[in-house]
Amino acid sequence: xxxxxxxxxxxxxxxxxxxxxxxxxxxxxxxxxxxxxxxxxxxxxxxxxxxxxxxxxxxxxxxxxxxxxxxxxxxxxxxxxxxxxxxxxxxxxxxxxxxxxxxxxxxxxxxxxxxxxxxxxxxxxxxxxxxxxxxxxxxxxxxxxxxxxxxxxxxxxxxxxxxxxxxxxxxxxxxxxxxxxxxxxxxxxxxxxxxxxxxxxxxxxxxxxxxxxxxxxxxxxxxxxxxxxxxxxxxxxxxxxxxxxxxxxxxxxxxxxxxxxxxxxxxxxxxxxxxxxxxxxxxxxxxxxxxxxxxxxxxxxxxxxxxxxxxxxxxxxxxxxxxxxxxxxxxxxxxxxxxxxxxxxxxxxxxxxxxxxxxxxxxxxxxxxxxxxxxxxxxxxxxxxxxxxxxxxxxxxxxxxxxxxxxxxxxxxxxxxxxxxxxxxxxxxxxxxxxxxxxxxxxxxxxxxxxxxxxxxxxxxxxxxxxxxxxxxxxxxxxxxxxxxxxxxxxxxxxxxxxxxxxxxxxxxxxxxxxxxxxxxxxxxxxxxxxxxxxxxxxxxxxxxxxxxxxxxxxxxxxxxxxxxxxxxxxxxxxxxxxxxxxxxxxxxxxxxxxxxxxxxxxxxxxxxxxxxxxxxxxxxxxxxxxxxxxxxxxxxxxxxxxxxxxxxxxxxxxxxxxxxxxxxxxxxxxxxxxxxxxxxxxxxxxxxxxxxxxxxxxxxxxxxxxxxxxxxxxxxxxxxxxxxxxxxxxxxxxxxxxxxxxxxxxxxxxxxxxxxxxxxxxxxxxxxxxxxxxxxxxxxxxxxxxxxxxxxxxxxxxxxxxxxxxxxxxxxxxxxxxxxxxxxxxxxxxxxxxxxxxxxxxxxxxxxxxxxxxxxxxxxxxxxxxxxxxxxxxxxxxxxxxxxx
Numbered sequence: 003x004x005x006x007x008x009x010x011x012x013x014x015x016x017x018x019x020x021x022x023x024x025x026x027x028x029x030x031x032x033x034x035x036x037x038x039x040x041x042x043x044x045x046x047x048x049x050x051x052x053x054x055x056x057x058x059x060x061x062x063x064x065x066x067x068x069x070x071x072x073x074x075x076x077x078x079x080x081x082x083x084x085x086x087x088x089x090x091x092x093x094x095x096x097x098x099x100x101x102x103x104x105x106x107x108x109x110x111x112x113x114x115x116x117x118x119x120x121x122x123x124x125x126x127x128x129x130x131x132x133x134x135x136x137x138x139x140x141x142x143x144x145x146x147x148x149x150x151x152x153x154x155x156x157x158x159x160x161x162x163x164x165x166x167x168x169x170x171x172x173x174x175x176x177x178x179x180x181x182x183x184x185x186x187x188x189x190x191x192x193x194x195x196x197x198x199x200x201x202x203x204x205x206x207x208x209x210x211x212x213x214x215x216x217x218x219x220x221x222x223x224x225x226x227x228x229x230x231x232x233x234x235x236x237x238x239x240x241x242x243x244x245x246x247x248x249x250x251x252x253x254x255x256x257x258x259x260x261x262x263x264x265x266x267x268x269x270x271x272x273x274x275x276x277x278x279x280x281x282x283x284x285x286x287x288x289x290x291x292x293x294x295x296x297x298x299x300x301x302x303x304x305x306x307x308x309x310x311x312x313x314x315x316x317x318x319x320x321x322x323x324x325x326x327x328x329x330x331x332x333x334x335x336x337x338x339x340x341x342x343x344x345x346x347x348x349x350x351x352x353x354x355x356x357x358x359x360x361x362x363x364x365x366x367x368x369x370x371x372x373x374x375x376x377x378x379x380x381x382x383x384x385x386x387x388x389x390x391x392x393x394x395x396x397x398x399x400x401x402x403x404x405x406x407x408x409x410x411x412x413x414x415x416x417x418x419x420x421x422x423x424x425x426x427x428x429x430x431x432x433x434x435x436x437x438x439x440x441x442x443x444x445x446x447x448x449x450x451x452x453x454x455x456x457x458x459x460x461x462x463x464x465x466x467x468x469x470x471x472x473x474x475x476x477x478x479x480x481x482x483x484x485x486x487x488x489x490x491x492x493x494x495x496x497x498x499x500x501x502x503x504x505x506x507x508x509x510x511x512x513x514x515x516x517x518x519x520x521x522x523x524x525x526x527x528x529x530x531x532x533x534x535x536x537x538x539x540x541x542x543x544x545x546x547x548x549x550x551x552x553x554x555x556x557x558x559x560x561x562x563x564x565x566x567x568x569x570x571x572x573x574x575x576x577x578x579x580x581x582x583x584x585x586x587x588x589x590x591x592x593x594x595x596x597x598x599x600x601x602x603x604x605x606x607x608x609x610x611x612x613x614x615x616x617x618x619x620x621x622x623x624x625x626x627x628x629x630x631x632x633x634x635x636x637x638x639x640x641x642x643x644x645x646x647x648x649x650x651x652x653x654x655x656x657x658x659x660x661x662x663x664x665x666x667x668x669x670x671x672x673x674x675x676x677x678x679x680x681x682x683x684x685x686x687x688x689x690x691x692x693x694x695x696x697x698x699x700x701x702x703x704x705x706x707x708x709x710x711x712x713x714x715x716x717x718x719x720x721x722x723x724x725x726x727x728x729x730x731x732x733x734x735x736x737x738x739x740x741x742x743x744x745x746x747x748x749x750x751x752x753x754x755x756x757x758x759x760x761x762x763x764x765x766x767x768x769x770x771x772x773x774x775x776x777x778x779x780x781x782x783x784x785x786x787x788x789x790x791x792x793x794x795x796x797x798x799x800x801x802x803x804x805x806x807x808x809x810x811x812x813x814x815x816x817x818x819x820x821x822x823x824x825x826x827x828x829x830x831x832x833x834x835x836x837x838x839x840x841x842x843x844x845x846x847x848x849x850x851x852x853x854x855x856x857x858x859x860x861x862x863x864x865x866x867x868x869x870x871x872x873x874x875x876x877x878x879x880x881x882x883x884x885x886x887x888x
Contacts, residue, residue: 047519050486051548052456053449053479055421057354057389058096059089059382060414062445065834065843067093069864083113084122088344089378090868097838098476102869104129110344117303118341120153124310125348135627136650139643143655152311155304156274182209183220184237189230190220197240202265228259236260236268245271250279254292261296269298277304283312287321314352317362327365342373350386358390381412388418397422413439417453424457433457447835448474455480474836475804478510489520505586506775507803509616511537515546518556527563534560535593536586539609540621569598580708581741583773585612602632607642607671608708614649623649637666644675653683673700674713681720690724711742718748727752743772747782754786762786777803784809789816807839814845823853840869844876851883859883 087110094103111122293302388403436454455466489497521530606629613622633639644659677696718733737745750765766783784795796809817826850859
């Protein structure tokens with residue numbers, strides 16, 4: 003959702019990065035180089051959009067909110083738990099914790115009532131809309147997943163509440179078996195008076211009360227809107243209690259008749275028999291209005307389920323959108339409206355992803371606001387509506403929504419109010435508003451200073467952005483702003499260093515685009531090409547310069563100014579970059595190689611490995627699926643299918659694919675995959691001999707040095723785990739001979755286990771000198787030196803990758819050992835503010851327990867159990883802390 007909300011909410015004069023017209027002339031055959039590195043050319047290329055106000059739930063103290071949710075989950079009624087998991091989902095979404103939010107959504111689905119279950123099932127299906135390949139592969143293994151299959155709606159609605167025949171009518175009816183005839187047009191239909199009277203109280207009153215019909219044998223029903231055919235089915239139902247296999251139009255006719263005469267059993271039977279006819283979006287659209295008008299909950303819910311399982315496709319249908327927008331009030335009439343908030347949360351999520359500026363998005367958000375039942379829900383709903391109104395430049399409405407959200411306690415909405423004041427030209431008021439937020443907040447957060455920097459002047463801008471980065475180093479705007487300013491001041495090296503800081507741990511497309519512009523201004527076309535090719539690998543349809551130019555077009559233009567590589571050149575470049583652990587450079591080379599005659603399956607597979615290393619799992623899965631599509635033969639395809647299944651959490655089925663591949667042909671990749679999957683899925687050493695044998699088999703098969711180096715490295719790791727240090731060292735040395743640089747880390751471990759700490763330190767130093775991305779190398783080297791040097795290395799780690807939590811934990815532990823409890827807790831709090839990490843929360847809870855701060859310890863325990871409800875050590879700590887409570 004971040005990319006959707008790229009800011010056009012700021013002043014027009016602060017945006018408008020210009021398209022480099024000189025480049026566009028190349029396409030028209032007018033080859034001309036971009037202007038030289040002058041301030042005018044830089045100004046035209048280098049612009050940084052203001053940070054957007056994101057439509058996310060961002061409580062100031064998310065730890066407290068997660069703790070409250072966990073506490074409420076333990077005591078609330080079962081039918082309220084899904085609402086709490088939905089709130090937990092929104093907290094994790096605001097934190098950018100993808101895996102955690104998915105788990106929360108799944109938990110909401112597991113605890114949901116029948117009606118909510120179909121909404122959460124559709125939501126999970128939407129979240130996994132790219133997983134059809136996985137489903138197909140599971141089917142090929144003889145396994146199917148029914149997790150999010152459509153519900154049997156009729157079975158979710160019990161029949162006990164429907165009145166049994168004759169239960170409220172006088173006993174004399176049971177003795178009466180006289181006939182009555184119904185005339186409809188030219189047809190006269192015979193029936194049993196007693197059985198018809200038992201259908202409903204109105205029929206009983208008509209046939210046995212003081213009405214004329216009770217005294218006559220032939221009753222004219224021609225003006226009651228029912229055909230003779232339908233009436234015959236009604237009479238048959240009065241005898242048998244069931245409807246046969248009737249077409250939907252006839253069932254609808256009977257349904258209307260049943261409602262007119264209050265025939266509850268007949269209405270229920272029609273409702274149940276109509277539900278199976280809803281098999282498409284059009285069926286749902288056609289039948290929903292009738293279902294609502296005729297009080298048919300089973301049919302209405304079946305229609306809704308069909309629509310939801312076609313999301314997002316059905317949102318292109320205006321009639322479907324109308325149904326969703328009206329369903330909130332009308333479904334309450336059919337007693338299934340309690341889940342309105344989760345319904346509109348889902349629809350808003352989809353609409354925001356598709357087009358946040360659309361009228362449909364606004365309508366769904368207005369429905370979300372109407373369905374709120376508590377303060378937390380109002381905070382989110384009004385804030386999201388404010389964000390969309392701001393995007394649409396509906397400033398008065400946006401201000402109202404942000405104000406309500408802020409009044410309900412969502413402090414982040416103050417950023418929206420400040421942005422609106424700035425847009426009205428009230429810069430000082432905007433600055434004062436954010437200053438007030440900072441001064442009154444119990445916790446200072448990075449976004450507060452980032453947003454205040456927009457309204458500051460002079461040195462105040464830099465001071466606020468420096469504070470923003472210190473409080474939350476994951477915010478990318480401060481790095482980009484500083485880099486752009488430095489570039490405009492002709493300090494290219496400092497500008498590149500600043501943007502490289504963030505790219506080193508967070509591969510954001512906006513940062514790659516900015517660096518591309520820097521290289522373009524510097525006429526460094528080789529590096530510019532590298533970045534644009536990395537961008538296209540991550541997002542093939544990405545558009546640059548505010549969406550004005552396709553990245554693929556710019557790539558074509560830049561490519562004209564770079565020396566063309568042969569296939570052999572590409573392989574050499576790939577070896578060089580892979581050996582120096584230059585993952586972005588490797589991605590670029592592979593992108594270029596995909597245009598050559600090299601087999602694409604192998605290249606896409608290498609691409610997927612790099613993307614996983616760069617923490618881009620969705621792009622990695624896309625590359626893996628492309629590898630499968632472009633496999634050269636069946637045994638290669640089976641290996642890629644195995645990886646797809648394994649990466650999707652289906653290890654057993656992945657191994658099955660590996661074995662099928664080996665039966666077809668013994669290959670390096672099949673043996674390697676089988677060894678990797680077995681080793682990773684078996685935490686003990688029970689299968690170590692099998693894994694060793696598989697890796698040895700892999701090394702006997704043909705492959706290139708890149709993959710053989712990885713196999714040797716993995717084999718060395720297994721030998722280390724088995725205490726076979728000599729064999730491990732041989733593997734690592736062999737890997738280093740073919741330039742598998744990461745083997746330095748394994749060899750350092752061998753030295754350390756041989757009690758040669760200095761050699762381990764030197765080995766890791768070699769890795770640091772060779773590797774382009776070396777935060778992990780510094781972290782590992784810190785284990786092999788004295789405390790002072792350890793602290794220095796870990797400080798470097800935090801600078802290179804502030805998302806690594808081990809350095810914070812180590813520093814906090816050192817402070818705690820020195821009886822500096824407050825400083826130790828502050829060190830952990832610093833990282834917890836921007837990363838919901840179980841280990842950080844666990845350690846801080848233990849520190850609070852140590853100083854007998856029971857309430858804080860219990861809060862952290864509960865928050866940590868929101869992150870991982872089954873963490874045994876955390877459960878034990880909470881149990882101890884509970885014993886300390888007065």
